[in-house]
Amino acid sequence: MGTVEYIQHHLTNNHIGEGFWTFNLDTIVVSFLLGALIVFVSARLGKQLETGKPGGFQNFVESILDFVSTNVRDAFPGHNPLIAPLALTIFVWVWLMNFMDLIPVDLLPYLFQLVTGDPHAHLKIVPTTDLNTTLAMAFTVFALIIYYNIKIKGVGGFIKMFLFHPFGKFFIPVNVVMTFIEEVSKPLSLALRLFGNMFAGELVFLLIALIGGTLAVGAAALFWAPLQVLLDLGWLIFHLLVITLQAFIFMVLTIVYLGMAHDEGH
């Protein structure tokens, strides 16, 4: 199997359907499983809360919750009970989906191929390297931004924002284009940044894996195999930081954008 084919194989989703009506099964299943994990843990914790005895895990969750609510308080001007749970969900879910990236790139696909008996079965286990996932969250957040913009400022205020922001009433066409760019940039910065980072990270993992896969033949393996382990470990540690940061930035951007929508003096 050649290098390009190896990479392409790893970056292709296991899908069914044609055209627009294609379903990336692996993305859906993995993200649903991780969502189910959150649901399961939340439900268990909720049940534990009723007994009133705080355990170690509850403290851990509480510290995350505290962290998120501190961020919301610092960046969000108004009061909206939806923002904090939204931010928490984004942070945890995105982090979990990003974390899939740290699982060795060949492990799950290989197991999957063994189980299905199909040596060419596709499996891409990181949902955030699928543009559909990141765009889904970005569009949801974007819809909330538009909703709150209109809800807080009214339809007139929303149109006014398009016409007179940011250069005043003498540059109306420029203002329209500018505000349009600004609105487009919101889902873009949410979805594409996360997708790009995770995709690139996955790609680097694949390239590192290739060192062992294609170059380590015969005696050369003595040199290439340790190098691969070293590089993999280094990138793993670095990537652990990256996935946390990406999840965090996604959360903060959501808060900031929704905060802008709530800002009356926009």
Added chain:
Amino acid sequence: MTESSQEPKKTKAGEAPSPAVNFLLLSAGSIFTSMIVAGFLVGYAFDQLFETTPIFLLLCGLLGFIGGMQKVMKLSSRLDPAPKAEKKDD
């Protein structure tokens, strides 16, 4: 989250910005970049529509750049009121 927690926020912002604010500035860079990219994208779309390549591409890219700068400045001034107060003293 409630009105009672609003008060410590003000004092916090006045005295020393919490570490979360630094992370917010980090996201400001993200906003800036995406504004430029969005500018180019919108410009590209206009160019495709009116067949005027590369006028709108460059114009909207510039607009995105300016808007991004403006957004970042607004964000940083909103998050950290301390430098503003210093300016007033000058």
Added chain:
Amino acid sequence: MSINATLLIQIIAFVLLVWFVNKVLWGPLSKLMEERQKKIADGLSAAEKGKHELELAEQKAKEVLKEAKSQAQNILSQAEKRSSEIVEDAKVKANEEADRIKAAAQAEIEQEVSRAREDLRKEVASLVVTGAEKILQKEVDAAAHNDMLETLVKSI
């Protein structure tokens, strides 16, 4: 990596997840944390209040003690004053008594002296009369010479 219907499913999943987290995790937990925070704040304020009350009570106790002390001092000084007054009184009385006794004694002495003198005078007069009788070898008419005798007695 093309955009397809997965997008829709992911949107639905995301919305459901946010809804669930809000309902099951964030709501109860933040409520719990808020309650706990309130409890802690209440406890702290109660402790503060108790401390304040203790301070007040201590102050009060100090004041009471101080007052009692000053009262005791007062009583003590009054008693002292009274006792010294009594002593002074007694002294005065004793002095008076002594003076009185002295005066009585003096008067008695004087009386005694004058009586003795009278007796002596009478004795002397009778002696003188006897002497004169002896000298004159005749009876002196006491009555006749009474005047002379009287002057004689008085001159002794």
